[in-house]
Amino acid sequence: MGEFITNVRVVFPEQHIISTSIRFADGCVEAIGTEAPEQGDTVTQGDGRLLTPGLVDVHVHGIMQYNFDNGPDDLLAASKCFPKFGATTVLPTVVPQRGKEMLPKLADLAESLDRVEGAKMPSLHLEGPFTALPGAGCDVMPGDLGLLEELLSACRERVQVMSLSPDTPNILPVIERLCELEIAPFVTHTQSSLAQAQTAIAAGARHATHFYDVFPIPPDEDPGVRPPGAVEAFLVDPNATVDFIADGCHVDPVVIQLAVRAKTCRGVAVISDANIGAGMPPGVYPTPWGFPVHVEPGNGARIADLNHPLYGGLAGSALTMNMAMANVLKWIDAPPEMIWSMGTINPARAAGLTATGKLEVGQDADAVLWNDDLTPCMTWVRGKNVLNNT
Numbered sequence: 001m002g003e004f005i006t007n008v009r010v011v012f013p014e015q016h017i018i019s020t021s022i023r024f025a026d027g028c029v030e031a032i033g034t035e036a037p038e039q040g041d042t043v044t045q046g047d048g049r050l051l052t053p054g055l056v057d058v059h060v061h062g063i064m065q066y067n068f069d070n071g072p073d074d075l076l077a078a079s080k081c082f083p084k085f086g087a088t089t090v091l092p093t094v095v096p097q098r099g100k101e102m103l104p105k106l107a108d109l110a111e112s113l114d115r116v117e118g119a120k121m122p123s124l125h126l127e128g129p130f131t132a133l134p135g136a137g138c139d140v141m142p143g144d145l146g147l148l149e150e151l152l153s154a155c156r157e158r159v160q161v162m163s164l165s166p167d168t169p170n171i172l173p174v175i176e177r178l179c180e181l182e183i184a185p186f187v188t189h190t191q192s193s194l195a196q197a198q199t200a201i202a203a204g205a206r207h208a209t210h211f212y213d214v215f216p217i218p219p220d221e222d223p224g225v226r227p228p229g230a231v232e233a234f235l236v237d238p239n240a241t242v243d244f245i246a247d248g249c250h251v252d253p254v255v256i257q258l259a260v261r262a263k264t265c266r267g268v269a270v271i272s273d274a275n276i277g278a279g280m281p282p283g284v285y286p287t288p289w290g291f292p293v294h295v296e297p298g299n300g301a302r303i304a305d306l307n308h309p310l311y312g313g314l315a316g317s318a319l320t321m322n323m324a325m326a327n328v329l330k331w332i333d334a335p336p337e338m339i340w341s342m343g344t345i346n347p348a349r350a351a352g353l354t355a356t357g358k359l360e361v362g363q364d365a366d367a368v369l370w371n372d373d374l375t376p377c378m379t380w381v382r383g384k385n386v387l388n389n390t
C-alpha cells in the first residue's frame with residue numbers, strides 16, 4: 001500500500017519540472033512516471049498542480065505560539081505546525097545560554113526529537129555559544145573544546161549544525177572538531193576580517209547563516225577604504241554557500257539578487273529563522289522575552305511595548321518557508337527549478353542532510369502539493385500524508 005499522486009508537475013530541483021506521476025511506499029519515493037497505481041494505493045489527483053520536495057528549514061527557533069527554548073512540549077507541538085507551511089524537515093535552533101542549566105535543557109530537547117509527529121526534526125542546530133557578537137540572544141564566548149564536548153554529549157550526539165564566528169578566539173580547533181564529527185559549522189554573528197573568514201572557510205566552515213544579519217563591516221584600516229570581511233569572503237568563494245532570512249525586511253531583496261549573481265542559485269539558500277508569531281495572522285502576541293511582539297507578514301516581528309527603548313525594532317523573524325519561497329520566486333530571475341533548490345536541496349546540502357531535499361527514487365518521500373498562491377494543498381512526511389487541504 002502506497003500513495004500514488006498523478007497529474008502533477010514535479011519539481012526536480014536544479015534539473016527540471018516535469019508533468020508526471022509519483023508513487024510513495026515505505027516512507028520513500030518508490031517510482032516516478034509509472035502509469036497506474038498499485039492495488040491498495042491511495043490515489044491523489046494533482047490537477048496539474050506543482051509538487052516539490054518538502055521545504056528544509058535549517059535555522060528556525062519556533063513557529064506560531066511555540067518556541068523551542070520552552071522545551072519538548074513546544075518542540076512537539078511546533079513539529080505539527082510546519083507542514084501547514086510546506087516545511088517537512090526542520091532543525092530546531094536554540095541559542096545555548098551560559099551556565100550549567102543549559103545542559104539538561106538541551107538534553108530534554110534532544111531526547112524529544114524522536115517523538116515528533118509532523119515535520120522531521122533529525123537533530124538540533126546550536127546557534128552559539130562560540131560567537132563574537134551578541135544579538136538575537138547570542139552570547140560572546142571563545143572557542144572551548146571541553147565545553148563543546150559537554151554540549152554535544154548533553155545533546156546525545158543529536159547536533160546537525162553549530163553556528164559560530166571566525167573572529168572569536170580559539171575557534172579553529174572547534175571548526176576542525178565539528179568537521180571530524182560531521183557536524184556542519186555555520187558562520188554567523190561576525191565582524192571578521194577577510195583573512196579570518198577565509199581561514200574559517202578553509203578549515204571547513206563553508207556556510208554562512210542569516211547572511212547580512214549581524215554581519216557588520218569590519219573597522220576601517222585606512223580612512224575611507226571600505227575593508228572586505230566575511231561578506232566578501234563568502235560571496236567570492238565558489239565552495240562557500242550562504243542563507244538568507246528572505247522576508248524582505250531582514251535583508252533587502254537586492255542583496256539576495258547579488259548573492260545569486262555571485263554564486264548562482266546553487267550557492268544560496270533560504271531560512272525562516274522564525275520564532276513566536278510566524279504563521280499567525282497579523283497581530284500582537286506575547287513572548288517569554290518580557291515584551292509582546294507585533295507580527296505582520298513581510299515585516300518581521302517587532303517590539304510592541306510602547307515603553308520599550310527599542311519600540312518598533314525587529315525582535316525576530318515571523319517568516320514561514322512557503323513565504324520565503326514565494327518571495328525568492330518573485331525576486332530572483334532564474335528558472336523555477338533553480339529557485340526551488342534554494343528551499344530544498346541547498347539547505348539540505350549545507351547542513352549535511354542527505355535523505356531529503358529532492359524527489360528521487362529511494363529518497364525520503366517528503367513532498368508538498370502546492371496551491372497557486374503557494375499555500376500547501378497537501379504535505380507528506382516520509383510518505384505519510386500530514387496535511388490535506390483539498
Ligand SMILES: [Zn+2]
Nearest residue numbers: 059093127273
Ligand atoms: Zn537564529
